[in-house]
Amino acid sequence: GEDVEQSLFLSVREGDSSVINCTYTDSSSTYLYWYKQEPGAGLQLLTYIFSNMDMKQDQRLTVLLNKKDKHLSLRIADTQTGDSAIYFCAESSGGSNYKLTFGKGTLLTVNP
């Protein structure tokens, strides 16, 4: 079945860039997503990329997709303390576009 892997922890200093990495196994993945979860809160959709794209930029967020290596990354520029949260990578497959498969999440800690 599908599998999504992420490193569990990342710690950065305020003002630095953060890069969160994700790998997935399903070669038929259609969309790849990044969600943010703050303590006690639901999931917030940050951005998503269609599988035929290499890059997507949205303000401080840059998503890079290497489809050959099945590798997805999220870069957060000028990381702020408010960016501290758990970031989930997820994918959906063409046959069941609605069904998201999530990684275990990366806890981003931003130190002042």
Added chain:
Amino acid sequence: GAGVSQTPSNKVTEKGKYVELRCDPISGHTALYWYRQSLGQGPEFLIYFQGTGAADDSGLPNDRFFAVRPEGSVSTLKIQRTERGDSAVYLCASSLYSREAFFGQGTRLTVV
């Protein structure tokens, strides 16, 4: 409403009891999803509704779990004969387009 609303936010129940978890989707969203998030894990798909019908219930773990959406809006996830292993955060999401699912804050279910 402005977002997906889930009630209750917390539910503590005794082993063997029956529980119902409610989800109010974003107005106008035809698709509704239930996910379950165990501690330290990413959300796992349970069921997907398109309108009133369950289009995919392949993620329901066993026949103690059932969900309905009788009028194509509010949905209820029902768990019979609860077990301690059912303890988790149950997340509901809704979407107009399958690639943009918006999540509620979840119901934290604790079975004691």
